[in-house]
């Protein structure tokens with residue numbers, strides 16, 4: 127059909143050009159930024175107003191943030207997801223579901239404000255590692271919970287019934303059968319959550335990130351440097367001579383996040399991992 | 406005995422954690438409101454009616470209206486670009502693309518959805534803004550660049566959601582339309598779009614919510630000037646970027662601090678309204 | 693005798709898997725031909741080739757030819773929209789569009805360029821009358837079609853298909869989702885329609901095939917085992933396989 131041929135061509139051009147442009151941009155970021163990678167870049171502190179040195183403390187800071195963030199959000203997210211999937215006949219599932227959906231729509235900057243007022247000020251934790259990672263984990267909680275819910279829901283009913291038939295009670299079915307059967311997709315959820323934590327900037331500049339630090343955090347109450355906030359400061363606050371720093375850090379952050387996401391989505395498609403049920 | 410105890414404990418744990426979501430939402434509300442109260446009390450309605458934002462002057466003014474207008478304006482303009490573009494890309498994928506194209510584009514979308522917004526901000530700043538200079542446009546932080554950044558950010562999101570709602574319609578409806586001699590486009594545009602309407606509207610609302618709440622891209626490339634832009638090359642400032650850029654410098658507990666919480670409260674309420682709309686669209690279509 | 697569709701050496705594949713093996717068949721004009729056979733034997737695949745709707749399935753391939761009134765429908769030059777207009781199709785589950793009854797029936801004519809409201813009104817009324825649905829819905833044409841009962845929906849799909857005045861009507865198990873009363877109505881309707889249209893119906897229900905069809909094609913594991921007049925096949929099947937199927941030994 128002629129109409130289809132014309133539209134197909136136009137739509138294809140639009141689709142291809144947006145995609146190639148977007149991919150092109152990110153390739154440029156990685157290629158252009160990776161030119162500045164060196165041993166020093168990974169093991170040194172930034173110096174001379176961000177124009178020299180490396181991002182060692184930012185990398186370490188981000189790794190600590192992500193680890194703490196996961197410790198809080200992953201277990202809670204998994205339990206919430208299981209609740210939403212397995213107890214969905216209860217009357218108060220609805221307010222909980224609504225609350226979680228609302229939480230997942232709240233802008234990250236609002237989480238930042240909340241973290242600032244609750245953790246930093248009210249709980250007197252100050253601008254610190256612990257405030258930032260608590261804020262990040264609150265923010266990721268609904269993301270993890272809703273994808274765990276989908277994962278657990280996807281486990282075939284027969285598996286549950288077989289377990290009940292063997293005399294398992296509900297929590298045993300959950301811990302012995304469902305969690306194992308949905309393991310891959312739960313790991314995917316956790317990975318997506320951590321990818322999100324790793325790149326999030328707005329909440330941590332309010333609650334725990336500093337633009338410069340001469341030492342690694344000595345306690346949970348110390349503020350940290352983190353990779354995303356470092357990119358922000360390096361691209362905004364300093365001139366041309368710090369631009370390489372912003373480029374290299376962006377490339378690094380992008381590579382790390384893309385790796386996390388690739389693993390996550392490859393696992394979801396069942397290309398690696400143990401349980402290939404479902405098909 | 407031990408087994409029953411364990412069952413009881415586990416069940417209690419699950420219920421306790423689940424209720425945590427309500428607790429968190431309530432806490433967010435309480436804290437946002439209580440931190441906003443000082444400003445709402447002592448500055449009053451001026452916050453919402455004044456365009457003037459001079460929080461650090463002796464004779465301080467705390468009008469958020471410019472930023473409110475800018476937030477809506479930016480969201481509106483970006484949606485105008487990203488929603489039709491997202492619809493077209495999804496339409497291409499659904500009605501025309503072959504299996505290979507579908508797979509490649511969808512995997513790329515999955516990956517792009519994870520690109521942190523701070524990276525997009527720095528991309529626009531470092532790589533795209535200089536392009537404008539070659540067109541003799543000297544403001545390298547402006548509305549146009551912000552729209553570009555937000556488009557890159559939200560396109561994967563809107564395409565995934567829209568495409569998924571197309572896919573959720575039974576394929577046989579598409580075939581029925583084709584069997585009547587309809588073009589693929591009409592089959593998609595008239596039949597599938599209508600059948601998938603709640604999902605599509607939901608996708609659009611979630612995208613709007615995302616754009617409205619985005620901070621880093623706006624903070625980095627909007628120019629952060631408290632004016633309402635008159636052209637694409639003017640700078641602007643949204644509620645989100647105002648909070649992010651000024652919170653670091655305010656005196657804790659001051660009026661300035663409190664007004665920034667009012668800005669956050671506005672964002673919170675907008676996002677809750679959008680979530681509520683999205684939920685009720687889905688609900689009304691189920692019956 | 694006249695035929696309208698001629699299938700020549702048609703083989704069909706889903707990826708590597710073969711679904712139809714070298715089928716040769718000529719569908720006669722203005723009669724009901726039933727395609728029967730155990731499930732998975734390729735009945736749907738065959739009818740879905742006849743209007744090329746199986747092109748929609750990724751990795752689906754055919755070899756051989758299908759001629760519609762002497763033209764090869766797999767010819768790359770063919771205007772697929774114009775061709776499909778001549779070969780209507782009704783699916784297993786009713787596939788009403790999420791719009792009003794009127795708009796459902798008017799969908800085809802509108803696609804093919806009829807804009808005039810009065811003309812559309814006439815077409816819609818005629819199609820609904822032909823599909824024996826007019827009396828039931830004439831007062832609520834604006835009602836959303838999904839509110840109709842299953843049997844009414846299926847008749848609406850038939851009305852929608854005949855509103856573009858096709859020559860052939862393909863039906864893939866159109867009554868398998870319906871109750872016996874609705875099924876009877878559709879069977880009756882098809883017999884009426886066969887005076888004007890060539891009807892090719894896939895059915896899993898042997899009694900139904902015998903009741904309504906003039907010709908019968910029996911498929912087994914992708915092969916066309918037997919094709920001929922229904923009365924002849926029922927009384928004196930040539931193949932033992934057909935006989936076994938008719939006796940209920942294969943299903």
Ligand SMILES: Nc1ncnc2c1ncn2[C@@H]1O[C@H](COP(=O)(O)OP(=O)(O)O)[C@@H](O)[C@H]1O
Nearest residue numbers: 706709711730731732733734735736737738749
């Ligand atoms: N979309 C498809 N993908 C792969 N194989 C299919 C598909 N549709 C049908 N088949 C296979 O082709 C064969 C014929 O199917 P079909 O024509 O639907 O049979 P029938 O309609 O007689 O039940 C079956 O073995 C079936 O499994």
Ligand SMILES: [Mg+2]
Nearest residue numbers: 735736737864
């Ligand atoms: Mg079939």
